[in-house]
Amino acid sequence: MSKGEEKSGGxxxxxxxxxxxxxxxRWAGLVKPKGTVLDVAAGGGRHARLFVDMGHSVTLIDRATEALSEFREHKHAEVIQADLEDGSPWQLGPLAGRRFDxxxxxxxxxxxxxxxxxxxxxxxxxxxxxxxxRGNEAFARPRNPDHLLKSGELIERVSNKLQIVAYEHGLDETASCPGVISxxxxxxxxxxxxxxxxxxAPHDIS
Ligand SMILES: C[S@@+](CC[C@H](N)C(=O)[O-])C[C@H]1O[C@@H](n2cnc3c(N)ncnc32)[C@H](O)[C@@H]1O
Incomplete structure (x- = not known):
């Protein structure tokens, strides 16, 4: 169970x-108006809610979708229950051939x-x-290195594929989920x- 999955009162x-x-x-405004958004491992849908409220259409994917009932009948939301780690969603599964803004x-x-x-x-x-x-393990879960980014890793992963608009790495104790974050x-x-x-073209970072 990761840090985000600790239970209290069930x-x-x-x-x-x-x-x-x-x-x-901060960066949601860079998504094109009335765009399509994929919320990966959507959890309780806190970001899907943000994007739907901004006028986007959101696809939420998670292996546990019980908490996403508010999106099931929403005309601008689609809830997909799938395991992101068995290779299925992007191959022959519900995300095959799909593109998002x-x-x-x-x-x-x-x-x-x-x-x-x-x-x-x-x-x-x-x-x-x-x-x-990495470094978060000194404070709290997740502690498994498989669930912790290395410093600079996100930059390496998108390098030469995407234009990097913003990057941060460090301890953030005021974040919605505090810890060492990339x-x-x-x-x-x-x-x-x-x-x-x-x-x-440059994007608006103001
Ligand atoms: C810590 S929660 C984060 C939820 C959400 N992204 C947020 O920040 O509020 C991690 C989420 O990943 C989902 N998850 C973990 N392993 C998964 C898998 N193999 N396939 C699909 N979803 C998975 C969990 O069900 C959980 O909703």
Whole structure:
């Protein structure tokens, strides 16, 4: 059980956190209007709620979808129950061939699907990723290195594939889920600029 899954009163900790991540809120504005958003390991849907409220259509995927009933009948939401770690969703499964204007991942790490996460971005699509990093084990769960990013790892993983708009790494005690955290916002527009050198257009970081 990871840090986000600690239970209190029978309710896993991650389902008791309804406040969206400040990092996701900060970069959500870069997603194109009325875009499509994939919320990976959506948990209680705190980020799906944010994007639906902003007018986007959201696909939520998680192996446990009991907490996502509010999205089941929502005309701008789609709930997929699937195991992200058995290879099925992107191969012959419900995400096969699909593309999104944004992919959002928070407090979840399964390294083998990283290429899938980047691969399912539309041109111009935004990856917003935030999860715990090495060093967090000194404070709290998750402590398993498989669930902890290395410093700079998010940069390496998107390097030469996405334009990095913002990156942070360090201890954040005021985050919705405090701990040692790595975060990135990156956009699939490398080499797509109108300029002669093909540099992508700058994004609004104010
Ligand atoms: C710590 S919670 C984070 C939830 C949400 N992203 C958030 O930040 O509020 C981790 C989520 O990953 C999901 N998860 C863990 N392993 C999974 C797997 N193999 N396939 C699909 N979902 C998985 C859990 O069900 C849980 O909802």
């Amino acid at each position: 309710v896993p900790r991650h389902l008791r956190i309804s406040r969206p991540s400040d990092w996701v809120v 944004a992919v959002v991942v928070t407090n979840y790490l399964y390294r083998p699907i990283f290429e899938n996460l980047i691969g399912c971005l539309e041109d111009g699509g935004v990856l917003i990723y935030e999860t715990f990093a 975060r990135i916002c990156a956009i699939k527009d490398l080499g797509q600029g109108a300029r002669e050198d093909l540099e992508p």
